Amino acid sequence: xxxxxxxxxxxxxxxxxxxxxxxxxxxxxxxxxxxxxxxxxxxxxxxxxxxxxxxxxxxxxxxxxxxxxxxxx
Amino acid sequence: xxxxxxxxxxxxxxxxxxxxxxxxxxxxxxxxxxxxxxxxxxxxxxxxxxxxxxxxxxxxxxxxxxxxxxxxxxxxxxxxxxxxxxxxxxxxxxxxxxxxxxxxxxxxxxxxxxxxxxxxxxxxxxxxxxxxxxxxxxxxxxxxxxxxxxxxxxxxxxxxxxxxxxxxxxxxxxxxxxxxxxxxxxxxxxxxxxxxxxxxxxxxxxxxxxxxxxxxxxxxxxxxxxxxxxxxxxxxxxxxxxxxxxxxxxxxxxxxxxxxxxxxxxxxxxxxxxxxxxxxxxxxxxxxxxxxxxxxxxxxxxxxxxxxxxxxxxxxxxxxxxxxxxxxxxxxxxxxxx
Numbered sequence: 001x002x003x004x005x006x007x008x009x010x011x012x013x014x015x016x017x018x019x020x021x022x023x024x025x026x027x028x029x030x031x032x033x034x035x036x037x038x039x040x041x042x043x044x045x046x047x048x049x050x051x052x053x054x055x056x057x058x059x060x061x062x063x064x065x066x067x068x069x070x071x072x073x
Numbered sequence: 074x075x076x077x078x079x080x081x082x083x084x085x086x087x088x089x090x091x092x093x094x095x096x097x098x099x100x101x102x103x104x105x106x107x108x109x110x111x112x113x114x115x116x117x118x119x120x121x122x123x124x125x126x127x128x129x130x131x132x133x134x135x136x137x138x139x140x141x142x143x144x145x146x147x148x149x150x151x152x153x154x155x156x157x158x159x160x161x162x163x164x165x166x167x168x169x170x171x172x173x174x175x176x177x178x179x180x181x182x183x184x185x186x187x188x189x190x191x192x193x194x195x196x197x198x199x200x201x202x203x204x205x206x207x208x209x210x211x212x213x214x215x216x217x218x219x220x221x222x223x224x225x226x227x228x229x230x231x232x233x234x235x236x237x238x239x240x241x242x243x244x245x246x247x248x249x250x251x252x253x254x255x256x257x258x259x260x261x262x263x264x265x266x267x268x269x270x271x272x273x274x275x276x277x278x279x280x281x282x283x284x285x286x287x288x289x290x291x292x293x294x295x296x297x298x299x300x301x302x303x304x305x306x307x308x309x310x311x312x313x314x315x316x317x318x319x320x321x322x323x324x325x326x327x328x329x330x331x332x333x334x335x336x337x338x339x340x341x342x343x344x345x346x347x348x349x350x351x352x353x354x355x356x357x358x359x360x361x362x363x364x365x366x367x368x369x370x371x372x373x374x375x376x377x378x379x380x381x382x383x384x385x386x387x388x389x390x391x392x393x394x395x396x397x398x399x400x401x402x403x404x405x406x407x408x409x410x411x
Binding site: 006008009010011012013014042046047048061063065066067068069070071072073 | 154157169172173176179180244245246247251252253254255256258259260261262263266268270271274275278279280281282284286287288289
């Protein structure tokens with residue numbers, strides 16, 4: 001099934017990606033963010049905060065935004 | 074559908090149409106020429122200043138060159154990013170933008186959509202960095218210029234600016250502009266795709282982060298010294314020469330005699346003219362011992378004592394003349410036979 005994955009870390013990324021049925025939020029995070037700590041990110045599904053064990057549905061919009069984003073002058 | 078939701082939907086459709094009409098954004102490669110020319114020009118002037126041993130000019134040009142190189146690096150990074158293939162989808166469909174606008178109301182303290190001004194404003198919670206209260210901020214997005222250079226402002230609602238620069242209301246905000254740093258690319262991408270929810274979230278998270286390595290004003294230097302008399306901020310502090318207390322310009326006293334700086338506790342007043350003096354510039358009246366300045370001192374006395382002494386002297390001087398009129402007992406008297 002396809003979901004919209006938005007990664008606001010680094011250069012920013014938004015695209016439709018294929019995920020297996022039954023994929024949970026924490027599994028998706030591990031697949032796309034590697035060793036990063038989920039606690040360092042605001043993870044939203046359809047713009048709402050969710051539990052890490054939530055199972056994703058077709059067409060979900062998942063956004064991953066760093067809690068800390070460093071401004072620079 | 075409520076009136077508010079109708080407004081949101083209308084806004085979403087307009088944003089989508091506007092973004093869909095915008096040509097694919099790309100950073101002009103010509104900007105690299107401009108940025109590199111500036112660097113070369115500054116480098117040429119720096120070499121000249123160094124050759125002629127102009128120290129002040131050399132120092133300034135070194136800073137200018139560092140700043141120009143930073144701009145060149147930033148420009149190169151923009152151009153490099155623009156060379157990446159554009160991600161899909163380019164622009165979110167209007168219903169997705171509508172849901173973004175709806176979600177903003179749950180994510181932010183206050184959201185205002187002004188279709189007439191074509192602005193969306195989201196208010197953050199009060200921001201505190203390293204225990205320093207900076208207050209809430211309004212993030213104001215101008216819908217007409219979403220893909221241009223300056224599409225949004227960050228305005229402090231209850232500003233607590235840095236002492237060193239009143240335009241700096243946050244370590245990374247100067248004059249309502251956020252210095253984006255790591256947020257730059259994701260902000261641009263979110264705006265170009267119409268992901269307004271992400272845009273506001275990214276700006277908020279940037280405001281909630283302190284990067285001590287690159288701040289307009291470091292948090293450690295945010296507040297200058299405090300005045301030890303009134304506990305207010307002492308932007309250009311003075312130091313009491315009596316007790317070394319730090320003072321603001323409202324609480325400082327300057328000795329009329331020697332211009333020494335004194336605090337309220339160390340300041341003394343000439344009891345004759347009531348002007349402020351330091352203790353060194355006052356002497357006690359030799360008669361009544363009140364403190365007086367040199368101007369008010371006559372023969373080591375305060376004006377009151379001096380006047381009194383003068384009056385006494387006058388009285389003493391006049392006393393013998395009056396006494397001469399009185400004849401001593403028996404003088405000039407003739408004995409008469411009884």
